[in-house]
Amino acid sequence: MDSLIRKNQTDVERLLWKQIRNKNFFGLKFFRQYSVGAYIVDFYCPGLKLAIEVDGVTHITDEELSYDKHRQKEIETLGIKFLRFNNDEIFGDLRGVLEDIKKKLEEIPTGRPLGYRWFLEKKFLNKRLFFLVDEERKKLLFVSFASKKEEQAIIDFVKDNMKELLEHPHNL
Secondary structure (H helix, E strand, C coil): CHHHHHHCCCHHHHHHHHHHCCCCCCCCCCEEEEEECCEEEEEEECCCCEEEEEECCCCCCHHHHHHHHHHHHHHHCCCCEEEEEEHHHHHHCHHHHHHHHHHHHHHCCCCCCCCEEEEEEEEECCEEEEEEEECCCCEEEEEEEECHHHHHHHHHHHHHCHHHHHHCCCCC
16 A cells, blocks of 8 residues: 555655755655555654644545644654645645755754764774764765764764864864
């Protein structure tokens, strides 16, 4: 059933999926038609526990709206945050929808600034090599060796020095 739903994507879902798939949206992994308990959400980011629903023409009657509201409340009891858009919003203002998603992402604590991604390479001399990459500019900002125990300290350092890293990535 899930594979049938994934194959029968609507045009509006395809349009949004093109923007958020393959870690294209701030380096975050999204899945399509993701199972959450007894339900399936249109898009889901497990790293942030964020579900995105696209409401088409089948979501207009009082009964359907009531079901959607009940379903959303049940999913939210699992600690999953929700965003909901209708077809007209996505077709008419995709950029605005993406901005709304970005705003929601910024509300969710991630341990790293939005738009930047840590890459972890293999262990070397019992230490781990971390890279911080600015995904929009495709620029390496920071490299560090650290143990697992030191990882949070590095993340905190980068957050505290993000402005300096962006302006002068090689000076720290």
